[in-house]
Amino acid sequence: MTKPSAPRRHLPTSPFAAPVTPVAKEFSLGDRVSHDQYGLGTIVGVEEGIAMLVDFGARQVRVLSPYSRMDRL
Numbered sequence: 001m002t003k004p005s006a007p008r009r010h011l012p013t014s015p016f017a018a019p020v021t022p023v024a025k026e027f028s029l030g031d032r033v034s035h036d037q038y039g040l041g042t043i044v045g046v047e048e049g050i051a052m053l054v055d056f057g058a059r060q061v062r063v064l065s066p067y068s069r070m071d072r073l
Contacts, residue, residue, distance in 0.1 A: 024066040027052055035061075036069040 010018040027033065031043045038056045045053030051064045063070055 022066040022068060024049065025070070025072075027067065027070075027072060032073040034071050034073055035063065040073075 027043050027046070029043055029046055033041055033043060033054060035041060035054065035056070038054070038059075038061055041054040041056040041061075043052050044055045044060065047053075049065060051062050052067065052070075054061050054063055054070075
């Protein structure tokens with residue numbers, strides 16, 4: 001079994017930009033949202049900082065953080 005590798009560190013002399021960690025969007029229970037793939041829905045469950053359970057009518061989907069494809073209405 002192999003050990004997971006550590007993230008690479010950014011060297012200050014590198015000509016490439018430092019990797020940017022996306023900031024997770026904030027949602028709360030009951031918020032109406034729009035998702036690029038699933039459409040309109042309502043937040044019905046919250047796993048703080050990990051995922052949101054969203055009811056899109058036909059199905060419920062667990063959307064993982066940082067919620068880049070989901071916006072609050």
